[in-house]
Each structure stands twice: as C-alpha cells, then as structure tokens.
Amino acid sequence: MLKPNILIADDHPLLLKGLEDFLKEKKYHIIAACTDGLSAYNAIVKEKPDIAILDIEMPNMTGVDIAKNCKRYNITTKIILNTLHKERRLFEDAVKYNIMGYLLKEFALTEIEACIASVCEGKPYFSEKIYKRFSHVSDENKNIEKLTPSEKKILRLIADEMTSSEIAEFLNISVRTVEKHRANIIKKLDIDQKPNSLLIWSQKNKEQLL
Known part of the structure; x- marks a missing residue:
C-alpha cells in the first residue's frame, strides 16, 4: 500500500484545506474531505478508504466516536487522529x-508521511511528544492493578501526606501492618526505596487511584 486511499476530516476549513493541499502535493489520493464527523463516518462506510485522518473534536461525531463505530462494525479503515x-x-x-x-496538529505536517507509512505497514504511530509523555502510563496502570483494595486505600492516604501512625489510627490497624503494606506497595510498583519516593509517586498518580 504505497499510496493509500485517504479520507480527511476537520471542522476548521483552513486546516482541512492545508492538510488536503499538502497530501495532494505529496501525491496521495484523497477520496473525500469532510467538515463534520457524521459526514466523515458515512463516507468511510461508503468509500472504504484505506486510511482516515480525523480531527478529534468535530460536530455530530468525534474522531473517537468514529473509531468506536469502525471497531464495532469491523470496518477495516485505519484511523489516524x-x-x-x-x-x-x-x-x-x-x-x-x-x-x-x-x-498533534502542531507537528502534523512534519510527521504525517512517517505516520501514513507506519500505518500502512500495520504499525501504530504516535507523535513523539505524545508517546514520550504517556507511553509509561500503561506500565503504571498495570502495576496499579496489582495492588489490593487495602493497598490502594493506604496509597491514597499517603498521597494526602498522612504518616504511617496517622494511617494506622485512621484505619484502626497497627503501624506494623501499615509498614508491611507500604513495603508491598513499593515492591509491586517497582519504586526506588528512597525517602519520600512513595509519597512523590502517590501524588503524581493520585488520579489513577480513584
């Protein structure tokens, strides 16, 4: 798939025109350029493009909504947001x-050809800025899933800057039990055993513990 059939969609006319002109200049075949999500989805269903490059925030359907439907109905068009x-x-x-x-739109024109080439080979492609920022998230989530409900509760209290003694009193358990939980949490999360490492980690990832 050297030059795939591509559909593009963006509700900002200037951005849509700029992307279309750039891709056509690079000799890509643009089969449709849509200004809202529903039109883009209907065109995907009808035209079955190899790739759809979609803005996320669009009227009627978002880019993510379109991706959900494509997955649900086994539509083979590969989605790029x-x-x-x-x-x-x-x-x-x-x-x-x-x-x-x-x-990311701010880097799209410098990355889009590499992205299309990667997607054509069946390999996901994420903007470098996004990948560096969030690629570690999945590993952290996997580690959090290893924690018991009691360990998560204690980690939330640690994030609130409670000491082991305060946690023990709050939960009506012994300080020794709290310390045992802390040791297990550090091991499961693979955190450095430095002073305040657990506090720093818990505050950084507090939203993942809710």
Whole structure:
C-alpha cells in the first residue's frame, strides 16, 4: 500500500484545506474531505478508504466516536487522529479503540508521511511528544492493578501526606501492618526505596487511584 486511499476530516476549513493541499502535493489520493464527523463516518462506510485522518473534536461525531463505530462494525479503515489535545484520556482511548495513529496538529505536517507509512505497514504511530509523555502510563496502570483494595486505600492516604501512625489510627490497624503494606506497595510498583519516593509517586498518580 504505497499510496493509500485517504479520507480527511476537520471542522476548521483552513486546516482541512492545508492538510488536503499538502497530501495532494505529496501525491496521495484523497477520496473525500469532510467538515463534520457524521459526514466523515458515512463516507468511510461508503468509500472504504484505506486510511482516515480525523480531527478529534468535530460536530455530530468525534474522531473517537468514529473509531468506536469502525471497531464495532469491523470496518477495516485505519484511523489516524489529528488533534491539538494532549490529554491522557484521549491517548488511552486511542489505544483502546485500535486507533493506528495520533498526531498533534502542531507537528502534523512534519510527521504525517512517517505516520501514513507506519500505518500502512500495520504499525501504530504516535507523535513523539505524545508517546514520550504517556507511553509509561500503561506500565503504571498495570502495576496499579496489582495492588489490593487495602493497598490502594493506604496509597491514597499517603498521597494526602498522612504518616504511617496517622494511617494506622485512621484505619484502626497497627503501624506494623501499615509498614508491611507500604513495603508491598513499593515492591509491586517497582519504586526506588528512597525517602519520600512513595509519597512523590502517590501524588503524581493520585488520579489513577480513584
């Protein structure tokens, strides 16, 4: 698939035109350029492009909504998201819904050819800035899943800067039990046994413990 059939969609006309002109200049075959999510999804269903490059935030359907539907109905079009957003949740959605590419608009024109080439080979491609920022997240999530409910509760209290004695009193358990939990948590999370390492980790990842 040297020059795949591509659909593009963005509700900002200037950005859509700029992307279309750039891809055509590079001799890619653009089969449709859509300004809203529903039109893009309908065109994907009808035209079955090899690749769809979609803005995330669009009227009627978001890029993620389109990816969900493509996965649900076994549509083989490979989805690349092109966005300004850098939220962790969107990165995780991209992984969850088999989205093959995630480009930041500020770097899109410098990365898009490499992204298309990678996706054509069946290899996911994420903007370097996004990958560096969030690639460690999945490993941290896996480690958090190893924790028991009691360990998660203690880790949340550690994040609130409670001492072992305060945690023991709050949970009506012994300080020794708290310390045992702390040791198990450090081992499961693979954290350096330096002073305050557990506190720093718990505060950094507090939202993952809710």
